[in-house]
Amino acid sequence: xxxxxxxxxxxxxxxxxxxxxxxxxxxxxxxxxxxxxxxxxxxxxxxxxxxxxxxxxxxxxxxxxxxxxxxxxxxxxxxxxxxxxxxxxxxxxxxxxxxxxxxxxxxxxxxxxxxxxxxxxxxxxxxxxxxxxxxxxxxxxxxxxxxxxxxxxxxxxxxxxxxxxxxxxxxxxxxxxxxxxxxxxxxxxxxxxxxxxxxxxxxxxxxxxxxxxxxxxxxxxxxxxxxxxxxxxxxxxxxxxxxxxxxxxxx
Amino acid sequence: xxxxxxxxxxxxxxxxxxxxxxxxxxxxxxxxxxxxxxxxxxxxxxxxxxxxxxxxxxxxxxxxxxxxxxxxxxxxxxxxxxxxxxxxxxxxxxxxxxxxxxxxxxxxxxxxxxxxxxxxxxxxxxxxxxxxxxxxxxxxxxxxxxxxxxxxxxxxxxxxxxxxxxxxxxxxxxxxxxxxxxxxxxxxxxxxxxxxxxxxxxxxxxxxxxxxxxxxxxxxxxxxxxxxxxxxxxxxxxxxxxxxxxxxxxxxxxxxxxxxxxxxxxxxxxxxxxxxxxxxxxx
Numbered sequence: 001x002x003x004x005x006x007x008x009x010x011x012x013x014x015x016x017x018x019x020x021x022x023x024x025x026x027x028x029x030x031x032x033x034x035x036x037x038x039x040x041x042x043x044x045x046x047x048x049x050x051x052x053x054x055x056x057x058x059x060x061x062x063x064x065x066x067x068x069x070x071x072x073x074x075x076x077x078x079x080x081x082x083x084x085x086x087x088x089x090x091x092x093x094x095x096x097x098x099x100x101x102x103x104x105x106x107x108x109x110x111x112x113x114x115x116x117x118x119x120x121x122x123x124x125x126x127x128x129x130x131x132x133x134x135x136x137x138x139x140x141x142x143x144x145x146x147x148x149x150x151x152x153x154x155x156x157x158x159x160x161x162x163x164x165x166x167x168x169x170x171x172x173x174x175x176x177x178x179x180x181x182x183x184x185x186x187x188x189x190x191x192x193x194x195x196x197x198x199x200x201x202x203x204x205x206x207x208x209x210x211x212x213x214x215x216x217x218x219x220x221x222x223x224x225x226x227x228x229x230x231x232x233x234x235x236x237x238x239x240x241x242x243x244x245x246x247x248x249x250x251x
Numbered sequence: 252x253x254x255x256x257x258x259x260x261x262x263x264x265x266x267x268x269x270x271x272x273x274x275x276x277x278x279x280x281x282x283x284x285x286x287x288x289x290x291x292x293x294x295x296x297x298x299x300x301x302x303x304x305x306x307x308x309x310x311x312x313x314x315x316x317x318x319x320x321x322x323x324x325x326x327x328x329x330x331x332x333x334x335x336x337x338x339x340x341x342x343x344x345x346x347x348x349x350x351x352x353x354x355x356x357x358x359x360x361x362x363x364x365x366x367x368x369x370x371x372x373x374x375x376x377x378x379x380x381x382x383x384x385x386x387x388x389x390x391x392x393x394x395x396x397x398x399x400x401x402x403x404x405x406x407x408x409x410x411x412x413x414x415x416x417x418x419x420x421x422x423x424x425x426x427x428x429x430x431x432x433x434x435x436x437x438x439x440x441x442x443x444x445x446x447x448x449x450x451x452x453x454x455x456x457x458x459x460x461x462x463x464x465x466x467x468x469x470x471x472x473x474x475x476x477x478x479x480x481x482x483x484x485x486x487x488x489x490x491x492x493x494x495x496x497x498x499x500x501x502x503x504x505x506x507x508x509x510x511x512x513x514x515x516x517x518x519x520x521x522x523x524x525x526x527x528x529x530x531x532x533x534x
Contacts, residue, residue, distance in 0.1 A: 012258070016255075021255075060255075060257075060261070061257050061258055061260075061261040062258070062260075062261070063260060072264070073264065074264050074267050074268050074271070075267065
């Protein structure tokens with residue numbers, strides 16, 4: 001069953017940096033509870049697309065709809081849009097001067113005006129669920145990369161976003177730590193979270209993705225169920241990109 | 252740059268943003284004109300205004316005193332340039348000394364810390380008296396007696412302490428991961444300071460350094476207490492001759508005019524830094 005209105009719909013999204021056209025008319029629809037994985041070489045526009053969706057970048061053309069609302073309309077309040085979207089960055093971007101608990105409760109307390117004790121209670125429950133309860137009072141720089149990234153995910157989840165954007169969240173982690181972060185994301189999928197993620201973890205993409213999109217040269221070159229795109233790609237360029245992973249035994 | 256073809260919806264968005272920008276400019280212009288007009292009326296209609304204008308804004312006195320004040324200001328500017336160069340060198344040296352690790356540097360570190368504590372705390376005017384009047388009175392051999400040289404020395408001593416702390420804050424603000432990355436390349440402590448830490452630190456503290464520079468620009472006027480004929484002293488002489496305060500106003504405005512370019516430079520540096528180092532995007 002799919003909802004009539006997709007949670008996210010990108011239509012012909014264009015983004016340029018000076019002369020360079022990073023996105024050349026990207027189309028993307030994400031239904032509720034769907035997990036869409038963006039793959040592609042570095043520079044193919046994955047991160048730019050995610051930044052456009054969260055309005056960290058202003059699109060140069062095209063439309064992005066969140067729950068049917070055109071969020072690229074300049075009349076729209078960006079902050080209100082961002083309240084409905086959670087973002088996790090490759091480099092965690094936790095606030096080093098605040099404890100993990102403060103990081104997680106910052107949005108609920110200062111954006112969503114949740115009472116401090118209530119926000120902290122919810123945050124502790126969230127941190128306990130992802131196994132970070134004992135690190136709540138620590139400062140981010142004292143945590144391992146995997147713990148920091150899980151804390152960053154908790155920070156993005158703390159205000160119950162409609163859509164979660166994950167931008168190569170495991171790229172800065174060693175394989176052991178990658179596992180704990182991916183397990184957490186897998187858990188989110190089972191809870192019905194709507195997720196758009198950019199990743200180089202092809203094996204993981206195969207497990208959790210409802211749909212895989214291969215971005216190339218600023219556009220979606222091909223997309224479909226993971227078995228199809230990852231194992232039997234139609235496009236030669238996709239085949240070439242995935243060859244390295246297949247040879248490396250990562251699929 | 253040729254304009255790429257855009258869809259109707261993007262044209263609409265661009266038109267909306269342009270309209271918003273025009274509207275903001277219009278509002279700013281109107282509110283500024285109204286405010287300035289009201290201020291002008293309030294000031295010129297107030298009962299004491301003729302006397303204020305006579306004593307503070309006397310054009311004739313201003314014209315007559317300007318050449319001598321400008322001559323004095325030229326001395327201020329020369330002192331400023333020399334002092335600022337010395338301050339940056341001494342301040343950076345003190346800051347680096349304070350960051351040195353290792354037991355052998357303990358006395359040096361303590362000396363640097365003591366220096367900043369002492370000269371940041373002591374009022375500049377006291378230091379000026381001590382060095383400007385006290386030192387020549389000792390009649391030590393080889394010690395200069397010029398008010399300008401001694402006054403500049405006092406200025407450098409005080410401001411180096413401030414600037415050292417600014418530099419130190421900048422050095423401390425560079426993330427340890429940068430040091431780790433530098434040392435991991437095999438760079439020595441000194442090399443990593445010179446190549447990695449200091450360039451980032453200096454860039455980051457450029458705005459507060461310029462702020463200190465603006466403060467110094469006006470504090471060089473204090474050298475007049477030692478008898479050097481700078482802009483302040485010249486204004487004092489002119490004021491005494493005419494029984495009018497306009498020369499002080501002239502000198503004050505000249506100092507302000509001197510500070511404005513520096514303040515704009517500080518803003519500009521900060522903005523450029525923001526653009527270059529922060530992640531792009533709408534934040």
